[in-house]
Amino acid sequence: MELANPQTKTAQKMISPERKRTKKNLFFLYIMLTILAILCFFPFYLMLMYSTHSNAEIAASFVYLPGDDLVSNFTRMIEKVNIGRGFLNSIIIAGGSTALTLYFGGLTAYGFSKYKFRYNKQLFYFMLATMMIPGQLALIGSYKWLGMLNLLDTHAAIILPAAANTFAVFFIKQFIDGSIPDEIIESARIDGAGEWRIFNRIILPMLAPALSAIGIFTFIGSWNNFISPLVLLFSEEKYPLPVVVAMIQGYYSTDFGLLYLGVAISVLPIIIVFSIFSKRIMGSVAIGSVKG
Numbered sequence: 001m002e003l004a005n006p007q008t009k010t011a012q013k014m015i016s017p018e019r020k021r022t023k024k025n026l027f028f029l030y031i032m033l034t035i036l037a038i039l040c041f042f043p044f045y046l047m048l049m050y051s052t053h054s055n056a057e058i059a060a061s062f063v064y065l066p067g068d069d070l071v072s073n074f075t076r077m078i079e080k081v082n083i084g085r086g087f088l089n090s091i092i093i094a095g096g097s098t099a100l101t102l103y104f105g106g107l108t109a110y111g112f113s114k115y116k117f118r119y120n121k122q123l124f125y126f127m128l129a130t131m132m133i134p135g136q137l138a139l140i141g142s143y144k145w146l147g148m149l150n151l152l153d154t155h156a157a158i159i160l161p162a163a164a165n166t167f168a169v170f171f172i173k174q175f176i177d178g179s180i181p182d183e184i185i186e187s188a189r190i191d192g193a194g195e196w197r198i199f200n201r202i203i204l205p206m207l208a209p210a211l212s213a214i215g216i217f218t219f220i221g222s223w224n225n226f227i228s229p230l231v232l233l234f235s236e237e238k239y240p241l242p243v244v245v246a247m248i249q250g251y252y253s254t255d256f257g258l259l260y261l262g263v264a265i266s267v268l269p270i271i272i273v274f275s276i277f278s279k280r281i282m283g284s285v286a287i288g289s290v291k292g
Contacts, residue, residue, distance in 0.1 A: 044271070051261035058256040073257045077248070080258070083265060085237055086244035092155055093229070093240050094222040097162035101218045102211045103204075105168030110203055112169070113176040114185060124173075131166050139231060146232065157232040158240075162222065168214050175210035176203075220270055241266045 050058055053067035077083055112124050142161055143152070151157045180203065188198045204211075226242040233239060239247070245262040248255075 044267070047260055047264050047267070051257060051264045053257055055255050055257050058260075069257060070261070073261045076255075077258055077261055081244050081247055081262075082237065083241075083244060083262070086239055086241040087265075089155070089238060090223055090240040090242075093158050093225070094219050096155070096159035097222040098215050098219045100159060100163040101165045101168050102215050104163040105165050105214065106172050106204060106207050106211060107199060108169045109172035109176055110199055113173050113180075114182065127166055128170060131170075136227060139228060142228075143231060152232055153234045153238065155238065158222075158225070158228055161228075162218070165218065168218065171214050172207060172210045175207065180206055216273065220273065223270055 046064070049063055049066060051073060052070040053063050054069045054072070057063060057067060057069075112120065142157075146152055146157045146160075151160070184202065184206075185198060188202055193201070223240075224242060225240070226246065229238075229240050229243050230246070233243070236247070245259075245266050248259055248262045
């Protein structure tokens with residue numbers, strides 16, 4: 001009969017309380033995370049429930065179950081505002097802004113990372129300093145130069161400024177510094193490839209992880225953009241979805257069912273995008289943070 005080692009028994013006694021303490025901590029952690037998830041989801045749940053009730057039911061009491069007025073609310077919304085046109089405008093603006101941000105952000109980041117020119121660092125730091133300027137303040141200057149170019153009241157007025165996305169340049173540059181060696185560029189130059197060909201055919205595909213991450217953030221931000229279209233666009237048929245929903249609130253503020261339905265339609269695509277790409281969004285936090 002094999003005798004147990006006294007040292008093994010002592011180690012088991014020490015490990016057992018530690019495991020119990022770890023399980024206990026994990027249990028309380030999961031409880032807190034579950035409560036936090038419920039608190040975050042509850043407003044969206046109420047928004048969806050309120051969009052299925054009539055204005056009288058919403059004003060009379062607190063509702064938390066689905067109602068029977070979803071179709072009537074949607075019918076009245078179509079009669080009041082052109083929600084389909086607003087949806088299409090949001091797709092055009094968000095898609096165009098994302099495309100410009102990804103290409104020109106990647107191009108600018110590549111230049112700062114791989115081209116050693118005079119005042120490279122100083123210019124990059126100056127560009128980063130512009131991130132401290134509030135977007136509402138920069139909108140004043142944008143209104144001026146867009147007016148000089150006769151671009152006001154066009155979707156281009158919203159899409160073109162997306163080419164100068166400072167955060168995208170910073171984000172992608174960190175990825176290039178840590179993931180793309182200079183030897184790849186030098187080999188392409190030796191083979192006779194031009195600078196534009198190197199970027200478009202070699203570097204751009206290698207930036208796919210960083211571009212996909214920053215593209216998700218840019219698309220969501222452009223979709224939710226409210227103040228820029230409100231200031232730079234004057235025609236109602238060119239308004240994106242957030243402004244169309246605001247028009248419902250302004251002109252029909254007493255119709256809460258209609259208002260909640262408009263907000264739900266505006267937010268639903270973002271929820272779908274986040275649900276599909278949530279893993280990539282979470283993983284993008286570490287992109288470019290470690291060199292080598």
